Amino acid sequence: METLIANLAHGFGVALSWNNLLFAFIGCMIGTAIGVLPGIGPVATISLLLPITFGQPATTAIIMLAGIYYGAQYGGSTTAILLNLPGEVSAVVTTLEGYKMARRGRAGAALTIAALGSFFAGCVATVLVAASGPLLTSVALSFGPADYFSLMLLGLIIAAVLAQGSVIKSIGMVVLGVALGLVGTDVQTGQQRFTFGIPELSDGLGFAALAMGMFGIAEIILNLDRPEARSVLTTKVGSLYMTREEVRRSIPAVLRGTAVGTVLGILPGGGAALSSFGSYMMERRVSKYRHEFGTGAIEGVAGPESANNAASQTSFIPLLTLGIPANAVMALMVGALIIQGIQPGPRMVEAQPDLFWGLIASMWIGNLMLLIINLPMIGMWVKLLQVPYRYMYPAILIFCSVGIYSINNNVFDVYLTVLFAIAGYLFAKMKMEPAPLLIGFVLGPMMEEHLRRAMLLSRGDPMVFIERPISGTLLALAAIALALMLLPNLRKGKDEALAGG
Amino acid sequence: MRLNAKDIFSGLIFIAIALIGLWLNTEHAMGTARRMGPGYMPWLTFMLLLALGVIVLVMALTSGPDPLERWAWREMSLVLLGMCVFGLLLERGGLFLSSTAMIVIASFADRSHRPLGVLGVTVFLLALCWWVFIYQLDIRVSVWPQF
Numbered sequence: 001m002e003t004l005i006a007n008l009a010h011g012f013g014v015a016l017s018w019n020n021l022l023f024a025f026i027g028c029m030i031g032t033a034i035g036v037l038p039g040i041g042p043v044a045t046i047s048l049l050l051p052i053t054f055g056q057p058a059t060t061a062i063i064m065l066a067g068i069y070y071g072a073q074y075g076g077s078t079t080a081i082l083l084n085l086p087g088e089v090s091a092v093v094t095t096l097e098g099y100k101m102a103r104r105g106r107a108g109a110a111l112t113i114a115a116l117g118s119f120f121a122g123c124v125a126t127v128l129v130a131a132s133g134p135l136l137t138s139v140a141l142s143f144g145p146a147d148y149f150s151l152m153l154l155g156l157i158i159a160a161v162l163a164q165g166s167v168i169k170s171i172g173m174v175v176l177g178v179a180l181g182l183v184g185t186d187v188q189t190g191q192q193r194f195t196f197g198i199p200e201l202s203d204g205l206g207f208a209a210l211a212m213g214m215f216g217i218a219e220i221i222l223n224l225d226r227p228e229a230r231s232v233l234t235t236k237v238g239s240l241y242m243t244r245e246e247v248r249r250s251i252p253a254v255l256r257g258t259a260v261g262t263v264l265g266i267l268p269g270g271g272a273a274l275s276s277f278g279s280y281m282m283e284r285r286v287s288k289y290r291h292e293f294g295t296g297a298i299e300g301v302a303g304p305e306s307a308n309n310a311a312s313q314t315s316f317i318p319l320l321t322l323g324i325p326a327n328a329v330m331a332l333m334v335g336a337l338i339i340q341g342i343q344p345g346p347r348m349v350e351a352q353p354d355l356f357w358g359l360i361a362s363m364w365i366g367n368l369m370l371l372i373i374n375l376p377m378i379g380m381w382v383k384l385l386q387v388p389y390r391y392m393y394p395a396i397l398i399f400c401s402v403g404i405y406s407i408n409n410n411v412f413d414v415y416l417t418v419l420f421a422i423a424g425y426l427f428a429k430m431k432m433e434p435a436p437l438l439i440g441f442v443l444g445p446m447m448e449e450h451l452r453r454a455m456l457l458s459r460g461d462p463m464v465f466i467e468r469p470i471s472g473t474l475l476a477l478a479a480i481a482l483a484l485m486l487l488p489n490l491r492k493g494k495d496e497a498l499a500g501g
Numbered sequence: 502m503r504l505n506a507k508d509i510f511s512g513l514i515f516i517a518i519a520l521i522g523l524w525l526n527t528e529h530a531m532g533t534a535r536r537m538g539p540g541y542m543p544w545l546t547f548m549l550l551l552a553l554g555v556i557v558l559v560m561a562l563t564s565g566p567d568p569l570e571r572w573a574w575r576e577m578s579l580v581l582l583g584m585c586v587f588g589l590l591l592e593r594g595g596l597f598l599s600s601t602a603m604i605v606i607a608s609f610a611d612r613s614h615r616p617l618g619v620l621g622v623t624v625f626l627l628a629l630c631w632w633v634f635i636y637q638l639d640i641r642v643s644v645w646p647q648f
Contacts (some may be wrong), residue, residue, distance in 0.1 A: 052633070055638055114533070166557070168506070168553060168556055168557055168560065169508070169557055171553060172515050172550065172553040172554065172557060173510070174551060175546060175549050175550045175553060176515065176518065177548045179518065179522060179543070179547060179550060182543050184540065186529075186539035188539070189530075189538070189539050191529065191530075191539045193529060193539055193543065194522070194525055194543075205610075209571065217584070218579065218583075220580060221573060221576050221577045221580055222573075223574035224573060224576040224580070224610050224611055226577055277629075336535070337559065340517055390608075390611040390613055390614050390618070391622055393580075393610075393611070393619070394603075394604045394607055394608065394622050394626060395581065395622075395629075396627055397580065397584070397603065397604075398603060398626050399606065399630075399632060399633075400584075401584055401587050401588075401600075401603060402596070402600070402630055402634050402640075402642075403634075405588075405591060405636065405640075405642070406640040406642070409640070409641055409642070411588040411589075411591055411592065414584060414585075414587065414588035414591075415585065415588055417584065418581050418584050418585060418588075421580075421581060421584075422577070422581065425577060429507075429569070429570055429572065430507045430508075430510050430511045430514070431507050431508075431511070431567075432514075432540050441562075442615065444546075449541040450609070451537070451542065452537045453535055454539075455535060455537060456535060456536065459535050460533060460534040460535030460536075462534065471545075477587055479522050500528055
């Protein structure tokens with residue numbers, strides 16, 4: 001306990017430095033902005049800003065990127081409530097009750113509970129990350145190569161299973177991601193694999209080029225393809241104060257939402273979107289006021305908004321303790337860390353105390369900033385929506401292009417991004433999910449290394465993966481997850497939940 | 502017809518990539534399970550991809566109908582052409598010239614753009630790019646054309 005407090009104090013010391021405060025603030029502002037704006041999400045934005053963070057120390061870079069992720073969860077609720085327009089996937093369920101509340105003239109109250117619930121959930125999640133970090137790390141240190149391989153396999157399978165659409169196709173995308181991760185120099189023999197003699201490929205396909213092409217540029221083409229549908233703000237925000245009745249009803253919902261979000265955030269493949277759906281489903285079942293759902297029940301805002309914020313912070317736990325990304329955003333964080341020369345893994349808490357504790361402290365500070373950024377300044381964010389997309393996409397395009405060039409000072413990366421953009425657009429048109437591909441791409445090289453090491457240690461006996469208790473358990477979990485999702489009923493439930501509640 | 506066209510193409514994409522990968526992988530030593538060569542993991546990966554591709558293809562025969570959507574060829578080619586021109590011009594022409602070319606080309610992708618709006622966006626973005634990338638980050642690229 002005392003070490004925890006000492007560590008947190010150290011973290012606050014790191015996070016409260018001027019530079020880190022500034023970048024946490026920038027991250028929160030950008031996060032809120034893209035949360036408000038539909039058509040650009042955290043994955044695209046973070047990949048876009050990766051090159052800009054390289055000049056900064058690793059801690060500062062991660063603090064800012066994290067701010068974008070949880071800031072987007074705050075911002076997403078604003079447009080969902082006021083305009084019935086989810087700025088982020090995780091805010092889709094907020095539209096269900098939030099917009100109804102706005103129609104009843106309670107928009108202000110809905111915005112307040114969304115922000116306060118998020119703040120509360122963020123604080124709880126932060127404490128949990130701080131407490132579980134060192135604990136999980138000591139567990140992770142007893143992991144052998146076989147256990148790691150199985151853990152990554154479990155992560156990949158859950159990521160595929162929880163992705164939208166066909167499970168088999170998502171697994172295919174994971175495998176395709178692993179395949180793309182093979183490009184480059186083989187670490188153990190130094191042989192060039194799949195590089196076609198192109199020297200730029202000997203370090204592997206550029207992570208930033210892949211992420212930007214598939215999520216940033218492909219998204220622009222998709223948005224240009226769709227006709228723009230932006231409604232003008234007609235509802236009044238009204239008083240931000242909640243009535244005593246609303247406060248009383250929200251508290252249990254916030255608590256339940258925080259719990260659901262915390263748990264679903266830690267799961268590999270989980271994250272903000274999944275947990276807000278989970279929380280909404282739960283509120284609709286257990287709330288005392290469930291008959292009011294569909295007409296603007298405040299529980300339907302308080303629960304999911306708390307849940308998605310809790311999840312966006314607890315999803316850092318697997319990354320910081322095991323080095324395994326739980327979702328596409330965390331895969332980007334791995335990319336950012338590796339480019340900074342830090343190998344994510346169980347030794348990170350010890351080896352990079354500034355990064356670990358600084359990030360945790362910055363999350364709490366960031367939540368406080370977001371409360372201030374969001375509530376009094378709500379009018380400004382709504383105005384942002386009036387910027388038409390035709391002015392936004394050239395900005396994204398130019399930041400992508402200059403940013404990708406600046407990583408290696410090489411135009412090859414720009415062309416690579418173009419290729420990945422074509423691939424990303426093709427995948428979108430074929431309903432192939434790019435998020436599992438990104439996770440596979442990040443985990444693939446690590447999996448190969450652990451597989452080779454495990455097989456070397458076991459003298460070529462594959463039974464080691466089943467015989468070791470940790471590895472065997474993880475593989476069994478993976479098999480169960482896979483089997484469950486192949487059952488038609490459960491799959492239907494998942495698709496409905498992800499398709500919009 | 503219950504063909505799922507999207508899934509058929511997805512399956513074919515998986516199979517095609519897997520076959521190309523397996524073919525390219527023939528030049529890498531497989532090694533043994535104990536001492537894996539550089540070709541072992543690719544072989545596993547592409548075989549798995551091939552199998553998944555076949556499963557997706559077979560399942561697509563009855564899971565439809567899900568026809569292919571129209572492609573936004575115009576939007577896609579203009580946006581990507583803009584990026585390629587940017588790449589070609591950047592090192593010789595400098596940041597401002599290449600960025601302007603990209604913005605102007607990409608602007609044609611949205612029919613609601615007006616010349617004055619494009620001019621405004623260009624000026625604003627050039628200023629922003631200069632401030633972020635040259636003034637703040639100091640990346641090694643020239644601003645004006647090099648002769």
